[in-house]
Amino acid sequence: MDFTWEALTDAERAQVYADWEAGKGLIGGDPRQRPGSHLLPSWGIDQPFFRVLALDDTRGGNGAALRSLLTSARPLEIEIGFGRGDFLLDRAQRHPERLFIGYETKIKATRLMLERAEQLRASGRRGDKETGRPGDGETPALHNSQFTIHYSQLTTDSSAPRPSPLAPHDNLWLSDDDARFNLPRVVADGRVEVCHVLFPDPWWKNEHKIRRLFSPPFVDLLAAKLRSGGLLHFKSDVHEYGELVRYLVEQQPDFTPHDPTQAARIGEVAPTHREQWCRRHAKPVWTYYFVRR
Numbered sequence: 001m002d003f004t005w006e007a008l009t010d011a012e013r014a015q016v017y018a019d020w021e022a023g024k025g026l027i028g029g030d031p032r033q034r035p036g037s038h039l040l041p042s043w044g045i046d047q048p049f050f051r052v053l054a055l056d057d058t059r060g061g062n063g064a065a066l067r068s069l070l071t072s073a074r075p076l077e078i079e080i081g082f083g084r085g086d087f088l089l090d091r092a093q094r095h096p097e098r099l100f101i102g103y104e105t106k107i108k109a110t111r112l113m114l115e116r117a118e119q120l121r122a123s124g125r126r127g128d129k130e131t132g133r134p135g136d137g138e139t140p141a142l143h144n145s146q147f148t149i150h151y152s153q154l155t156t157d158s159s160a161p162r163p164s165p166l167a168p169h170d171n172l173w174l175s176d177d178d179a180r181f182n183l184p185r186v187v188a189d190g191r192v193e194v195c196h197v198l199f200p201d202p203w204w205k206n207e208h209k210i211r212r213l214f215s216p217p218f219v220d221l222l223a224a225k226l227r228s229g230g231l232l233h234f235k236s237d238v239h240e241y242g243e244l245v246r247y248l249v250e251q252q253p254d255f256t257p258h259d260p261t262q263a264a265r266i267g268e269v270a271p272t273h274r275e276q277w278c279r280r281h282a283k284p285v286w287t288y289y290f291v292r293r
């Protein structure tokens with residue numbers, strides 16, 4: 001198993017960039033080659049869900065709503081590979097003023113997460129009715145009136161697609177696209193406040209290395225999307241992978257070296273599923289924080 005990059009020749013390094021440009025190693029293949037990829041799946045229509053190639057699918061208000069949110073001034077956090085979603089769901093509730101985007105290539109996990117978020121919202125709506133509190137029945141957990149965006153702000157004219165039943169305050173959006181394909185095409189440069197990559201697959205076998213998230217072009221992508229002063233928050237229970245990430249990120253001149261004091265910016269969190277497993281089995285975890293210069 002090979003976690004080093006130092007040994008790469010210039011030609012090999014150039015090949016890594018060429019493969020990236022060609023979309024090689026994308027989980028699930030290159031969406032541009034997939035029939036019907038301009039359409040949302042039926043279960044994703046008018047949900048806080050998106051696929052980059054289906055942003056203009058007017059059967060749903062997804063694209064318009066997401067674009068509107070992304071042009072707002074709300075700080076944006078993204079998590080790549082949220083898995084069961086425990087960390088992200090908790091974080092979106094703790095910080096309702098922020099916008100969150102989660103990427104997870106497993107469709108089942110993404111659908112499950114959509115359901116979990118919807119259940120939280122529904123329990124908030126029921127709670128409002130039960131307590132008879134004034135308001136529009138939206139869950140306080142995923143809502144902060146200061147940041148409520150009304151339907152009128154989501155569409156610009158009356159000929160726009162039909163009104164979306166998307167909760168206008170949704171602060172958590174999910175995609176099952178490979179983040180390496182989606183992120184460059186959806187999120188503007190300098191837009192991201194924090195990027196969380198927690199326990200990414202190490203892809204142990206050499207022939208699967210191309211699927212590994214961290215590579216020089218991926219680190220360039222993170223540098224482009226994080227704002228100056230933004231944070232990359234990374235965890236792994238594979239020390240060699242952690243050190244590879246440290247090496248790759250610290251080689252990128254746009255990042256400062258790992259700085260553990262940045263943990264204060266993350267604060268209290270819910271552990272991911274993998275982290276819970278590590279705790280149960282007393283396995284060490286390595287955490288890294290890199291600031292975008």
Ligand SMILES: C[S@@+](CC[C@H](N)C(=O)[O-])C[C@H]1O[C@@H](n2cnc3c(N)ncnc32)[C@H](O)[C@@H]1O
Pocket residue numbers: 027080081082083084103104105106109177178179180198199200201213272273274275
């Ligand atoms: C080892 S799991 C960890 C899940 C979760 N972060 C945790 O700690 O429990 C890594 C997850 O990342 C997802 N993943 C891998 N590559 C991805 C990519 N390029 N874009 C989005 N998700 C990805 C996988 O499907 C998998 O669910």
